[in-house]
Amino acid sequence: MATEEMDGGRALIRALEQEGVDVMFGLPGGAILPVYDPIIDSSIRHVLVRHEQGAGHMAEGYAHATGRPGVAMVTSGPAATNIVTPLCDAYLDSVPMVVVTGQVPYAAIGTDAFQECDTTGITQSITKHNFLVTEAQDIPRTIKEAFHIATTGRPGPVLVDIPKDIVDPVNPRSAMTWTDDVEMDLPGYHPQTAVDLDLIAAAADLMRAAERPVLYVGGGILKARAADALRALAELTGIGVVTTLMARGAFPDSHELCLGMPGMHGNYTAVTAMQESDLLITLGARFDDRVTGKLDGFAPEAKIIHVDIDPAELGKVRRPDVAIQGDVRVAIEALVDELSGNGTGDADRSAWRSRISGWQERYPLAYEPWVPGDPLKPQFVIERLRDATPDDTIVASGVGQHQMWASQYWTFDHPYTWINSGGLGTMGFSIPAAIGAKVAFPDREVWAIDGDGCFQMTAQELVTATVENIPIKVALLNNSYLGMVRQWQEMFYDERYSEVFLSPDVPDFKMWAESMGCVGIRVDDPDEVDVAIAKANEIDDRPVVIDFRVAASEKVFPMVPSGATNSELMVPGFQEGQPR
Amino acid sequence: MNVHEPEHRYHTLVVTVENKSGVLARVASLFARRAFNIESLAVAPTDDEDMSRITVVVDLESAPLDQIVKQLDKLVNVVEIRELAPGHSVERELMLVTVTAEPDRRDEIVEHLDRAGGKVLSLGTDRMMLSLVGPPRRVDDFEDLLREYGIIELQRTGRVALPSLDDALD
Numbered sequence: 201m202a203t204e205e206m207d208g209g210r211a212l213i214r215a216l217e218q219e220g221v222d223v224m225f226g227l228p229g230g231a232i233l234p235v236y237d238p239i240i241d242s243s244i245r246h247v248l249v250r251h252e253q254g255a256g257h258m259a260e261g262y263a264h265a266t267g268r269p270g271v272a273m274v275t276s277g278p279a280a281t282n283i284v285t286p287l288c289d290a291y292l293d294s295v296p297m298v299v300v301t302g303q304v305p306y307a308a309i310g311t312d313a314f315q316e317c318d319t320t321g322i323t324q325s326i327t328k329h330n331f332l333v334t335e336a337q338d339i340p341r342t343i344k345e346a347f348h349i350a351t352t353g354r355p356g357p358v359l360v361d362i363p364k365d366i367v368d369p370v371n372p373r374s375a376m377t378w379t380d381d382v383e384m385d386l387p388g389y390h391p392q393t394a395v396d397l398d399l400i401a402a403a404a405d406l407m408r409a410a411e412r413p414v415l416y417v418g419g420g421i422l423k424a425r426a427a428d429a430l431r432a433l434a435e436l437t438g439i440g441v442v443t444t445l446m447a448r449g450a451f452p453d454s455h456e457l458c459l460g461m462p463g464m465h466g467n468y469t470a471v472t473a474m475q476e477s478d479l480l481i482t483l484g485a486r487f488d489d490r491v492t493g494k495l496d497g498f499a500p501e502a503k504i505i506h507v508d509i510d511p512a513e514l515g516k517v518r519r520p521d522v523a524i525q526g527d528v529r530v531a532i533e534a535l536v537d538e539l540s541g542n543g544t545g546d547a548d549r550s551a552w553r554s555r556i557s558g559w560q561e562r563y564p565l566a567y568e569p570w571v572p573g574d575p576l577k578p579q580f581v582i583e584r585l586r587d588a589t590p591d592d593t594i595v596a597s598g599v600g601q602h603q604m605w606a607s608q609y610w611t612f613d614h615p616y617t618w619i620n621s622g623g624l625g626t627m628g629f630s631i632p633a634a635i636g637a638k639v640a641f642p643d644r645e646v647w648a649i650d651g652d653g654c655f656q657m658t659a660q661e662l663v664t665a666t667v668e669n670i671p672i673k674v675a676l677l678n679n680s681y682l683g684m685v686r687q688w689q690e691m692f693y694d695e696r697y698s699e700v701f702l703s704p705d706v707p708d709f710k711m712w713a714e715s716m717g718c719v720g721i722r723v724d725d726p727d728e729v730d731v732a733i734a735k736a737n738e739i740d741d742r743p744v745v746i747d748f749r750v751a752a753s754e755k756v757f758p759m760v761p762s763g764a765t766n767s768e769l770m771v772p773g774f775q776e777g778q779p780r
Numbered sequence: 781m782n783v784h785e786p787e788h789r790y791h792t793l794v795v796t797v798e799n800k801s802g803v804l805a806r807v808a809s810l811f812a813r814r815a816f817n818i819e820s821l822a823v824a825p826t827d828d829e830d831m832s833r834i835t836v837v838v839d840l841e842s843a844p845l846d847q848i849v850k851q852l853d854k855l856v857n858v859v860e861i862r863e864l865a866p867g868h869s870v871e872r873e874l875m876l877v878t879v880t881a882e883p884d885r886r887d888e889i890v891e892h893l894d895r896a897g898g899k900v901l902s903l904g905t906d907r908m909m910l911s912l913v914g915p916p917r918r919v920d921d922f923e924d925l926l927r928e929y930g931i932i933e934l935q936r937t938g939r940v941a942l943p944s945l946d947d948a949l950d
Contacts, residue, residue, distance in 0.1 A: 324806055325813040329856040332802070349856060388798060388859040512850035 207374040208336030209234040209367035212300070213242050214378065215343035221271050223247060223262065223639055225255040229275025230315055232302030234368040247639060247668050252279045254632040254661040256286020260295045261636025264619040265594055267425065269296040269350045270636060276302045277315030280361075281322065285626060287357045288326040292623025293446060294423055296355035298346050305365035306334055306373070319361045328356030336366040336376035345384045353391025354510040355423055391509065395526035400534045403481070403505045403522045407535075408545025410479035410503075412552045413439045416462070419446030419622070420484015420508065426529035427451065427615040430483065433532050437544050440556060442470040444485055446622040449612035459556070460565070463491040464760045465604040468563030468771060471758065472780070473556055474499050475766045482506045484528040487517035488623070497765030507531045562778045563771060565608050567754070575751040576726055578602065578677045582609040585647065585675055588733045592617060593645040596634035598654030599625045601683040604756045606649040628657030634672040635665050645673070645737075652678040652702055652709070659712065665743045666717030673736050674713075674745040679752040680704045687755045692762075704749075713745035721746045788866045790819050791845055792941045795834040795852060796860040799825065803857045807834060814851055817842035820873075820916075820938035831859065835940045864941050871941040873916045875923065876901070880930035881908040889929060896922045907932055 206214075212235055216224070223245040228236040239246050249255040252274045259270025274283055280301045290297045304313040320330045329349050331342050339362070346358040365371045407413060421430055427450050434441050434457045441451045442462045451458055460467040462474050474480060480502045485491070492498040495517065506513070506520035507528050514523040524531050567579045582605050595610055596619040597603040603620055612618050619637055621629040634648035655676055665672055686700040713720030719739055723732045723746055736744040757772040797803045804823055811818050817839035826833045838848050849861055864871070881889050881903075889908065890900065898912035912922055916939050923934065 320802065321805065324802075324809045386856060389856045510854070512847065512854055514850075515844075516847060 202380050204378040206376065206378050207234075207367065207369040208339050208362075208376055209369065209374065210238045211336065211339045211376055211378055212343065212362065212367060213238040213244070215340040216271065217243060219343065219347045220268070224271040224273055225249055225258040225262075225636065226273035227252055227255060227275070227279065229279055229302065231276035231304055231364045232273065232279075232300075232362070233275075234364065234374070235273065235300070235302070235362070245639075247635075247664065247670070249632075249664050250660040251658070252282035253285055253628070254635075254658060254664065256283040256297070256299065257289070257626075257629055257632035257658070258636035258639070258661075259297050259299070260286055260290050260293075260629075261596060261619055261633030262640045263290075263295050263297055263636075264633065265616055265637035266640045267296075267423075267616070269298050269347055271298050271300075273300040274302070275315065276304055276319065277317050280317055280319040284322060284326065285624075287323055287359060289621050289624040289626045289629065290357035291326045291328065293621065294355050294419060295357065296350040297357040298343075298350050299357060299359045301359060301361050303332070303361045303363040305371075306363040307365070309363065319359065323359050326357075327359050328354075330359040330361065332361045332363075333366065334363070336374050339366070339376065340378065341382045341384065344382055345386055348384060348386070349389060353393075354508075392511075392525060393509065393527035393530055395507075395524055395531045395534055397534060397538075399522055399524045400531065400538050403524065404535060404538045404542065406479055406503055406505060406522060407437060407439070407481065407539065408543070409547055411547050411549055412473075412477045413437075413479040413481060413549075414459070414473050414477040415439050415441040415483065416444075416474060416480045416485055417441060417447050417450055417483045418444045418485025419450075420528045421447055421450040422615055424484060424509070424527055424529040426484070426532055429529050429532040429536065431455075433536050433539075436536055436539055438549070439481070440473060442466070442474060443612075444488070444491055444622075445607055445620065447485070448607055448610075448618040449615045452613040453611045454613050461607055463488075464493070465608070465756050465758065466491075467565045467608065468758055468769060469556060469559040471760070471766050471769050472559055474502070476555070477502045479503050479505065482520070483532065484508060486513050492517070493760045493766040493768075494764055497767060499766075563758075563775055566772065566775065567757075568772065568774060570726060576724065576729070576748060578679070578748070578750040578754055579605050579609050580726060581675065581677060581729055581748050581750065582606055582649065584729045585649075585733055586610050588730065588737065589645050589647065593647060594619065594634070594637045594641065596620065596630045596637060596646065596648045598630040598648075598650045599627045600651045600653065601679075601687065601754075601756050602649055602651040602654075602677040604684075605677070608756075627654045630654060631658050631665075631672070631674060632661045634674075635661055635670050638665075638670045638672045642670075648672055648674045650674055650676050651683060652676060652680060653682045655709070656702075656707070659716070662713065662716040662718050662743050662745070669741075670743070671740055672743050674718075674743065676709055676745060676747050677750050678709060678747050679750050679754070681752050683752070684756070686752070690755070709745060709747040713743075713747075716743075718743040718745050720744075722749070723747065724749045789840055790837050791840060791866070792864040792869060792871060792939065793836050793838060793849065793852070794862045794864060794941060795836060795858060796826070796831050797834055797855075798857040798859060799830050799832045800857060803832065804834065806855055806857060807836070807852070810851060810855060814847075815842060816848050816851075820936075822938040822940050824940070835938070837939060862943065864943055868944055869941045870944050871915055871939045872913055873919050873939040874937045875912045875919050875934065876909065877912075877923070877926060877934045878907055878909045878932040879926050880906060880932060882906055885929060889926075892922070892925055898922065
């Protein structure tokens with residue numbers, strides 16, 4: 201067995217290398233300083249961010265795009281608190297991520313030392329697990345455990361807090377012996393991936409008998425690399441698929457069985473098909489309140505099959521008729537085996553299929569067409585961008601109206617092409633997340649679709665993108681408002697607009713982009729849209745920001761008002777009055 | 781993990797956790813974050829020095845038992861959870877209490893104490909310190925009884941529990 205005497209800082213970097221880390225996002229500071237020295241000699245690329253929140257979202261973007269854990273490293277105190285938001289974001293969206301934070305020397309913990317905060321205490325409820333390492337010798341094992349926990353079972357963020365003295369070579373407490381084979385010690389962690397075949401058979405029976413079944417699929421499909429298995433199941437059974445906000449791309453939008461996105465801003469067919477269904481085959485989804493609307497009135501006639509790797513999701517919100525714990529890909533493959541072997545049943549679904557196609561015909565996703573004199577339509581911008589970019593373009597979105605329009609009007613035909621903040625709803629997510637994805641896939645087009653409110657929260661990371669040569673592109677849908685809040689105030693607060701107007705002129709986004717080393721383009725009219733996108737597509741050596749000045753009055757439809765059932769879905773004015 | 785169908789409002793969970801710093805905080809933080817109510821909680825080392833045992837009585841009006849158990853089980857430091865259904869476990873709690881006891885009422889108090897199975901720990905001029913170990917219900921009743929004499933100070937441990945022998949043999 202090879203052993204080597206070294207210090208905890210070098211051991212930390214070597215342990216990260218052994219986990220296969222090729223890039224990490226971070227920003228150094230006092231407590232983590234000793235670990236930054238061995239980075240100079242490491243094979244790991246370090247991307248120097250301008251704010252620690254950026255490091256966390258970049259790691260998330262990297263993880264969303266690749267399925268591999270994203271890694272961020274920052275110092276103690278304010279740096280640790282700055283990365284709290286990405287940790288919570290990753291927790292709610294089950295993103296595998298490992299965050300290393302510096303901490304004051306072990307002996308100083310609890311003394312309110314400079315840049316001390318209780319990082320593990322603060323992050324306890326927003327990480328899958330966290331560690332405070334107290335001995336240099338424990339560093340390699342802890343890193344191994346952190347990656348194991350982050351990437352197995354239901355993925356999630358893991359934080360490792362490292363006191364300075366155990367990584368600082370001048371401190372004797374940093375001395376340790378490296379050995380190549382460290383063993384994990386996690387007696388309480390045993391994620392279960394296998395599925396119970398009796399329950400698979402019971403689920404298959406429900407599927408055979410159902411006359412109005414819907415496959416309700418969530419982000420778990422992507423986490424489990426189960427998109428191909430899902431497609432096989434849908435095609436074998438002919439059952440339509442709704443893809444939640446976290447699952448866009450898990451099933452091709454262009455597929456005839458794709459019903460689109462359900463939920464508060466889902467399309468009419470997806471929402472209504474779930475609502476009228478007699479069987480929801482729920483795969484890696486969690487009955488989020490944005491999907492169910494008022495829970496009491498959600499899919500009242502539906503039986504529920506629920507497959508989830510996390511047993512606590514089964515029955516948390518809606519009581520399942522068949523609850524299957526395990527890896528969703530294993531479950532789907534078992535269902536395909538069972539249904540191919542014993543038949544898919546002979547339930548008559550012709551009436552259901554014709555109702556679905558009726559909804560699709562009467563209530564397509566649509567917006568009021570532009571007429572001369574109107575300001576630019578944000579939906580139109582997304583459609584043009586969609587049509588002018590390659591099929592495998594990765595789209596990262598912020599949070600708000602632009603996020604919903606992007607999800608609605610983009611055509612996601614490939615998994616891992618849509619990256620957004622679904623659970624936490626973190627404004628400012630898109631630019632750093634796009635950077636993380638572009639670092640992972642430098643040869644693919646990566647567009648951030650952002651709003652002007654979001655942009656002003658994390659735009660400084662475009663400096664990172666320029667300096668580190670990560671040429672992402674940003675489509676800024678700028679309506680000078682916190683648009684989603686404005687929409688609620690218009691619809692539910694009698695048009696009393698409170699603190700939602702930003703400014704049409706300040707900042708000047710084009711100048712701001714240029715000052716950060718990006719190409720800045722401003723677009724006011726529809727006929728400039730294609731030209732601007734074409735120009736952006738030609739640029740590959742620096743980031744591009746297109747400031748699309750779009751209509752402030754445009755609202756996201758359909759919409760289920762907060763507190764209403766999904767049967768009360770509001771459609772745009774010109775679709776009202778049609779038979780439902 | 782053995783989850784009985786809840787028939788009573790309070791259930792006792794015996795949670796074996798790794799004996800590491802911060803584990804109690806993780807359990808408490810989980811209960812707070814998920815809005816689960818704790819009725820009582822006791823922590824102590826076990827015969828295995830790497831493990832501690834948390835005996836927690838949960839209020840099923842705040843959340844279903846199944847959800848509490850599953851969320852607890854997700855904590856990486858939680859190694860095992862046993863659910864002790866009422867009627868299938870032996871539960872005990874210790875109460876220390878200082879009660880007002882003028883000389884003319886002492887006999888009366890001691891009589892109650894004997895009946896409950898408690899002990900006199902020390903005597904003052906106008907007060908007594910008593911202890912009682914018993915099933916939580918009996919401790920509740922004795923506490924009520926003492927109230928009329930005037931409780932000066934009272935401390936209960938929260939309950940600890942083990943499965944009853946018949947169940948343990950299953």
